[in-house]
Amino acid sequence: SSRVLKRQCFQRPATRVRGALLYPDTIPFSLIPLAVLAESAELNGDEGRAVAFRRSEALLRSLDRRVQGVAELRGLPCLGEHSRRVIQDVLDNGESSEVEETKSSSRYKAMKVLTGIFGVGVKTAKRWFTEGICSLAQLETSGHTLNPAQQAGLKYYADLNQPVTRDEADAISVTVEEAVCSVLPGAQVTLAGGFRRGKTSGHDVDFLITHPDEGKEEGLVHKVTACLESRGVLLYHQTTRNTYQESPEGAGRSRSNMDRFERCFSILKLVQEQAKDQDPVQVEADQTDSGCRPWRAVRVDLVVSPISQFAFALLGWTGSKLFEREMRRWAVHEKSMSLSSHALYDNNQKRYLTASSEEEIFAHLGLEYVSPSGRNA
Ligand code: GTP
Ligand code: MN
Ligand code: MN
Known part of the structure; x- marks a missing residue:
């Protein structure tokens, strides 16, 4: 079954035709039946169940043919009894009663x-x-x-629940790059997260920042947020310093998914193009009316990595979450290695394996390289 898992999860070409009967391209992701059940399980705090549905849903999305009946799904991994029943229901009745009941509860x-x-x-x-x-x-x-995060969340609720477009992500990239390079010339800013995987919209914009001279990146987040603040575009921020040196994960024993990089969860003000020339006083006055002010709030994650850990950080922050999970499972179960966003530890050789690119990490794990756009599991 590990062979099958490897084939299903890592060796699929980047573009696939979706199982059209279940997932016509016009259906928003949130309406995909198994994704609804996964989300519902997440909202119930049932992580195990959520992952099971996420895996079945990702498997269906990866199929290169239309699914006409459940019999075609025989022998495929990641599809449990429950998921098969839901798929059967959708195929027979056009919708699943369980999914519909969930959505209306x-x-x-x-x-x-x-x-x-x-x-x-x-x-x-x-x-x-x-x-x-x-x-x-x-x-x-x-x-x-x-708390302050929730207050900001409530204040900018409408904006933050409106998906960020690729154009908006590009505009935010310019702002972030300008700020980073003005406080630390030579620093490198990389767009990570869903946009690096080629997604056309996202819930936030993720950036990974490093500098070719190790050590220069220390404390960078504070300087960047100070710069953004002075430019009047920082609406909210919560900064966490790097704690990796204090207690590195050792042999990946940390069960937590959270990494220990210096980082900042922020909300930035994105001034919309046509409004840039407007009188700043007017811009301030418009703040109370979220409907017609010439800017919008966007969630932005800034993560700072030392250059020696950059490849691992990039792999970790590119996602998807499910892809990362499967890759870490593969590392443990098939290679006896522990993969994190900081490092790769070989439990047999009892040593860390270094890598300066994502390609090298895949090679260490005995996997074919998968480009970011193939990681949308
Ligand atoms: P959208 O933002 O919803 O469009 O999708 P996304 O894939 O960009 O998700 P998100 O911004 O939540 O996360 C991007 C990647 O960073 C995912 O692969 C996450 O697993 C990863 N990530 C997010 N938070 C953490 C964290 O605290 N630690 C680690 N190691 N990874 C994280
Ligand atoms: Mn993201
Ligand atoms: Mn994020």
Whole structure:
């Protein structure tokens, strides 16, 4: 089965025709039946179930033929009994009753609205839902004290729930590059996340920053945010310093998915093109009306990596989350290695394997290289 997993998850060409019967290109991702069930499981805090649905959903997306009946799915990995039943339902009836019920349940709807607030996770949303809070209005009148992230999340709710386009990501890239290079000439800024995988929209814009002289990148995030702030485009930021040196993961024993890079979760102000020449006073006055102000808020992640860990950081921050998960599983189960966004440790040789490119990491793992656009699992 490891052979099959490898074939299914890593060796597929970049572009595939979707299983058309289930996934016509016109269907938004959120309406894909198995993705709804995965999301619902996530919102219930059931990680195991969520991953199972995510894997079946990714497998279906990777098929190079139309699926006409479940019999065609025989022998494929990652497709459990439950997923097959849902697919059968969709094929027979055009929709799955379980999916439709999930989508219309008040719990699912409320959890989606509440976790749609930046800074609100499943645990918090669950607690609020149990108290009868189902909408933003109810949250606002509930008297709950929100932390700074959640306050910003509520303030810019509409903007942050509107997908970021590729053009907007490019415009943000210019702003970030200008800021980074003005505080540290020679620093390199790389677009990571979904946009590096070729996605045309995303929920945020992810940047990985490094400098060819190791050490020069230390403390960079603070300088960059100070610069962005002085330019009036920093709406919110929360900075975390690098803690890797204090307690490196050792042989990848850390179970947490979080890495230890210096980073900043931020919200930036993206001034829309046609509005750039406008009187700044007018721009300020428009702030209260999110509908017609000439800028929008965009979630931006800045991650700073020392050059020696850059290839691992780039691989880790390019995603997708499911692809990363499968790759780390492959490393552990097939190669007895521990892969993180910082390093690759060989448990047999008891040493770290270095890499200066993503290609070298795939080679260490005995895998064919997969370009970013092939990592949209
Ligand atoms: P959208 O932003 O929704 O369009 O998709 P995305 O794939 O860009 O997702 P996201 O911005 O959430 O994350 C980008 C990549 O960074 C994913 O592969 C994540 O696994 C990874 N990532 C996000 N947060 C962390 C973290 O704290 N640690 C590590 N190691 N990786 C992270
Ligand atoms: Mn992203
Ligand atoms: Mn991100």
